[in-house]
Amino acid sequence: MNLERKKVCNSLNQSLIVFALLMAMLACKSDAKCSFKAIFNFGDSNSDTGGFWAAFPAEKPPNGMTYFKKPDGRATDGRLIIDFLAQAIGIPFLSPYLKSIGSDFRHGANFATLASTVRLPQSSLFVTGVSPFSLAIQLNQIKQFKVQVEELHSSGKLNLPPPDIFGKSLYTFYIGQNDFTGNLASLGISGVQQYLPEVVSQIASTVKELYELGGRTFLVLNLAPIGCYPSFLVELPHNSSDLDSFGCMISYNNAVIEYNNILKQALTQTRKDLPNANVIYVDIHSVMLELFQHPISHGLKYGTKACCGYGGGAYNFDPRVFCSNTKLINGKNITAIACKDPYNYVSWDGIHATEAANKLVANAILNGSYFDPPFSLHKFCDIQPIG
Numbered sequence: 001m002n003l004e005r006k007k008v009c010n011s012l013n014q015s016l017i018v019f020a021l022l023m024a025m026l027a028c029k030s031d032a033k034c035s036f037k038a039i040f041n042f043g044d045s046n047s048d049t050g051g052f053w054a055a056f057p058a059e060k061p062p063n064g065m066t067y068f069k070k071p072d073g074r075a076t077d078g079r080l081i082i083d084f085l086a087q088a089i090g091i092p093f094l095s096p097y098l099k100s101i102g103s104d105f106r107h108g109a110n111f112a113t114l115a116s117t118v119r120l121p122q123s124s125l126f127v128t129g130v131s132p133f134s135l136a137i138q139l140n141q142i143k144q145f146k147v148q149v150e151e152l153h154s155s156g157k158l159n160l161p162p163p164d165i166f167g168k169s170l171y172t173f174y175i176g177q178n179d180f181t182g183n184l185a186s187l188g189i190s191g192v193q194q195y196l197p198e199v200v201s202q203i204a205s206t207v208k209e210l211y212e213l214g215g216r217t218f219l220v221l222n223l224a225p226i227g228c229y230p231s232f233l234v235e236l237p238h239n240s241s242d243l244d245s246f247g248c249m250i251s252y253n254n255a256v257i258e259y260n261n262i263l264k265q266a267l268t269q270t271r272k273d274l275p276n277a278n279v280i281y282v283d284i285h286s287v288m289l290e291l292f293q294h295p296i297s298h299g300l301k302y303g304t305k306a307c308c309g310y311g312g313g314a315y316n317f318d319p320r321v322f323c324s325n326t327k328l329i330n331g332k333n334i335t336a337i338a339c340k341d342p343y344n345y346v347s348w349d350g351i352h353a354t355e356a357a358n359k360l361v362a363n364a365i366l367n368g369s370y371f372d373p374p375f376s377l378h379k380f381c382d383i384q385p386i387g
Contacts, residue, residue: 033381033382034089034090034091034380034381034382035168035380035381036089036091036168036169036170036217036380036381037091037107037161037165037168037169038091038106038107038108038161038165038168038169038170039082039085039086039089039091039094039107039108039110039169039170039171039172040108040109040110040111040142040166040169040170040171040172040210040215041082041094041108041109041110041111041112041171041172041173041174042111042112042135042138042139042171042172042173042174042175042206043082043110043111043112043116043172043173043174043175044112044113044114044115044116044117044131044174044175044176044177044178045075045112045113045114045115045116045351045352046075046080046081046112046174046175046177046352046353047080047081047082047110047112047172047174047175048073048074048075048080048096048110048112048113048114048116049072049073049074049080049082049083049093049094049095049096049110049112050072050073050074050096050099051073051096051097051098051099051110051111051112051113051114051133052073052098052113052114052115052131052133053073053114054073054096054098054099054100055098055113055133060324060325061073062074062075062076062114062323062324063075063076063077063308063323063324063338063348064077064078065077065078065338065342066078066079066342066343066354066355066356067079067355073096075114075348075349075351075352076348076349076352076353076354076355076358077307077308077338077342077348077354077355078342078354078355078358079355079358079359080355080358081174081221081284081358081361081362081365082094082110082112082172082174083358084358084359084362084363084366084386085170085172085362085366086107087384087386088362088366088377088381088383088384088386089170089377089380089381089383089384090381090382090384091107091108092104092107094107094108094109094110095109095110096109096110096112096113097109097110097111097141097142097145098113098133103159104159105145105159105160105161106159106160106161107161108161108165108169109142109145111133111138111141111142112138112174112175113131113133113138114131115130115131115178116131116133116134116135116138116175116178117130117131117134117135117175117178117179117182118134118135118175118176118179118199118202118203119134119135119179119195119198119199119202120132120134120136120137130178130182135175135202135203135206136202136206139206139209139210142210142213143213146166146213148160149161149162149163149165150163164214166213166214166215167214167215167216169214169215169217170217170219171207171210171215171217171218171219172218172219172220172221173203173206173207173218173219173220173221174221175203176199176203176223176259176263177223177224177226179195179196179199180192180196180199180223180226180255180256180259181226181232184232184236184252185235185236185237189251189252189255192255193255193258193259196258196259196262197262199259200259200262200263200266201266203220203263203266204266204267204269204270207220207267207270207274207277207279208270208273208274211274211277215277216276216277216278217277217278217280217380218277218278218279218280219280219282219371220263220267220279220280220281220282221282221284222259222260222263222264222281222282222283222284222285223256223259223260223263223285224256224284224285224288224289224353225248225253225256225285225288225289225292226252226253226256227248227249227250227251227252227253227256228246228247228248228249228253228288228289228292228293228303228304229304229347229350229351230304230305230306230309230315230316230317230347230350231306231315231317231319231349231350231351232249232252233247233248233249233304233315233317234315234317234318234319234350235319236249236252238251238252246292246293246303246304247303247304247314248289248292248293248304253289256285257285260283260285263281264281264372267279267280267281268281271373278375280371280372280373280375281371281372282365282370282371282372283370283371283372284361284365284370286370287360287361287364287365287370288346288353288357288361291303291346291357291360291361292304292346295345295346298360299356300343300344300345300346300356300357301341301344301345302344302345302346302347303346303347304346304347305345305347306323306345306347306348306349306350307338307339307341307342307344307345307347307348307349307354308323308324308336308337308338308339308342308348308349308350309322309323309336309349309350310334310335310336310337315350316350317349317350318334318336320334321334321335321336322336322349323336323338323348323349323350324336324337324338336349342354342355342356343355343356344356345357359386362386363386366383366386
């Protein structure tokens with residue numbers, strides 16, 4: 001075991017042990033409290049709790065076999081990292097901002113939608129495969145949300161938070177993957193790298209605008225190692241010499257690391273510009289890379305193989321038919337079906353993580369080991385168990 005991998009693995013295992021002990025102690029408390037009364041989340045499908053499918057209804061929305069037991073608008077088999085964070089600080093799952101029926105915004109709102117990008121493509125608002133709800137649109141949505149809260153609160157409208165909620169909230173970001181991967185096939189790594197500083201700059205400027213709305217604590221998740229995801233292993237051009245000993249693409253993962261470093265540096269500057277704010281870089285990349293490379297060490301079995309897909313083999317992914325869909329291929333109706341044991345997989349559908357992987361990542365980051373600078377959620381909240 002090399003030194004760096006041992007360090008990450010030990011850190012992850014120690015995080016889980018310490019976190020479990022804290023959970024056991026905190027579970028005994030009946031008066032759990034948290035300074036954060038709400039979460040406002042910005043992102044793409046990695047944290048979309050149903051926004052995209054509320055805006056664009058379909059006969060078969062994403063899955064939900066593990067926790068929700070039915071389609072629930074999440075692009076995975078169960079809970080997302082944002083769901084676990086909400087559970088941990090004792091608030092309900094976030095309602096999508098775009099969901100008009102049944103939403104409860106008293107504890108925040110989720111502006112994330114599947115296929116969202118940080119930078120909106122210049123050619124059109126509606127580009128095939130890209131959500132129109134870019135980060136700039138999501139920012140405008142929360143601005144409008146704030147106006148409506150202030151106008152409607154005194155009228156006694158239900159399911160809205162008090163006007164002072166914006167200064168008592170946790171602001172989370174999990175976005176940028178689509179900016180990175182959307183043009184890799186056409187532009188290549190060097191082409192994509194040219195506009196990554198613009199992506200990072202827009203994330204930093206969004207944090208500053210949210211600060212003006214009252215936000216003071218921001219968690220910005222970096223990008224996971226896309227070179228290990230089954231879908232990209234199938235679809236992105238590479239040769240065998242570009243694969244490491246774990247089957248992940250070296251060049252693409254190195255490009256992700258470069259992006260993450262740019263993001264980290266930008267947030268360091270943002271922190272200087274906003275000395276009264278907590279601007280936290282969250283390194284989920286290290287945790288996900290560890291899970292992809294050593295799934296068995298963390299109670300899983302399969303790293304670079306999708307649970308829900310078609311084709312079997314090393315990746316169980318076919319870009320012609322996505323998870324739960326049926327397509328006519330070579331004269332036959334082919335359905336991409338889910339495995340019976342998603343708890344053994346890192347990847348749900350080749351593109352997104354399983355609930356099992358999301359839970360491991362959430363536990364690791366809740367402990368604080370992957371925050372830069374060091375930041376303790378435990379000082380703000382009695383962190384609750386995420387069962």
